Amino acid sequence: MKIILDAMGGDNAPLAVLQGAAAAVKEYGVDLILTGQEKVIRECAEKNGVSLQGMEIVDCPEVIEMCDEPAMSIRRKKNSSLVVGLRMLKEGAGDAFVSAGSTGALHVGASLLVRTIKGVKRPALATCVPTAGKPYLLLDCGANVECRAPMLEAFGVMGSVYMNKVMGVESPAVALVNNGAEESKGTPMYQEAHQLLKTNPNIRFVGNIEPRDVPGGKVDVVVCDGFTGNVILKLSEGMAKSLLGMVKQVLYSSLKCKIGALLIKDGLYSLKDTMNSEKIGGAPFLGAAKPVIKAHGSSKAMGIQNAIRQAKTCVENDLCGTMERALEQITAESETEAE
């Protein structure tokens, strides 16, 4: 298996990307193709003692910056690490593409260069978010900041297929984020999306979910527009970090607490570990014709390594083929019912 990796993407590139790549080669035995400025990559690797074994480098002079307008940068920066990587994926030079670069550029690039599977207009960025109970799949997480109601319906269907076929959840519960349980809640777009999801025969829609209940882990798929999803994803991270920081402060606040801290520290470490977004590593673009994985922009080495692991899992489980077949089957069933 060959995974293409954007060596220039993310806040900590290229060093964190190279460290994550080296760890992934060692741990998972994958072959990597790095796209990026070869000179910069080689110098960074040498300076920091990172091995480039198992990695091929494809020199790309250009870099898409976070502030670049997504559609424009995909059209103009044809020799960027992101565009070259996506083109190589399309042409079959690798099996999946991983990048911690601009979500917007990756989204536009996945749509335009890699294309979408039949029946999907816009890929959705989907992340498994950890909770005290089972993790839930959140989509869209930030690729489509403006959505129409039928897009939210499609997110519900794709999320349901992903949780069922890839994560093995029987009859996933799909919920719509909203500012109240009643059908009449939310913007007109959310009200319309509620009706579309409710009447879609191919998913088990359980109604609106209030943001308060999202971390409870009671549902399998949480559907919303990309702006809201981005808020949910990032605020969950921020709250986890902030609250665990406050707990830590309590533990250091007195001698008595410090002794108590020694006794519970193993348990707290495992809790911190559960909530660590770096361990999840990346989010697949559901609906893209081939696996495109977005690693967190602030990924450190572990985040990159886990995004590569996730890309490998997507390839092994034939995520895109499975999604396409499941959507075809749904369409066929609807047509049969309609006859």
Add this chain to the structure above:
Amino acid sequence: MKIILDAMGGDNAPLAVLQGAAAAVKEYGVDLILTGQEKVIRECAEKNGVSLQGMEIVDCPEVIEMCDEPAMSIRRKKNSSLVVGLRMLKEGAGDAFVSAGSTGALHVGASLLVRTIKGVKRPALATCVPTAGKPYLLLDCGANVECRAPMLEAFGVMGSVYMNKVMGVESPAVALVNNGAEESKGTPMYQEAHQLLKTNPNIRFVGNIEPRDVPGGKVDVVVCDGFTGNVILKLSEGMAKSLLGMVKQVLYSSLKCKIGALLIKDGLYSLKDTMNSEKIGGAPFLGAAKPVIKAHGSSKAMGIQNAIRQAKTCVENDLCGTMERALEQITAESETEAE
């Protein structure tokens, strides 16, 4: 001081409302006017041994339900606890109105019956949210689910005035929620709001804030549309509850942890206390001509009690007069500058 209280509003009405009211009368020495179904109120108080001392009851046969369409219910249910209470506030029978009922109906009612102060089109629901550092004012929290950019600009100004004049914060830092730090991020509405806030000379706008950084307590005012604000408010609560629950689970997971738990429990209690939304109690509608306080729909007695305390503070600090004068001053300064 007389505070009007909607006895029928909220998930736990009327019992929790009456318990909170009784505690507020005892603690803060306020006089209360309860609006609601007198027979139900008296029976509930008697059955549960809640004293109605210091409270006058105004019998209102109708109740606005959570599922009622807001504008319609304000027009049609003229004898509801919410409409009667707001009308009494307008007419000067009381100094402030507190309700845990429908946010939508309260918002429409505040706009139509109590009216707004000069220069404000739509009141915004503003909540002080606790963090590890200083609390921040979040607005809008759910009253205006659909916003145009100038509304977000007005939220920034009103929030800044509130934090300065009522909370005593010198030159409050105002930030706009967005899915990235760059000006180009977000929906077109958010992009426009960014420019309006940035060029408004009367606030100290510090740019976009990513949801990850919101709980850090680095800014004083966090501006967003009501749908997003509702997500931030409720998800923050949900995450706090969920994470503290996970910490508790760790503390009971082994004998060693149980001993550790005994040593740190006081510290953890005070942390839980800091994050308890019931302690904040309620959210003022900024821009309304008189103090209208929304208590959380799920308020228990403590939530109601604290919302009444907050109403008292708003009256004592002349929130509405202060807001009006500050906005007038801003307008006057802009006109002088323009000359």
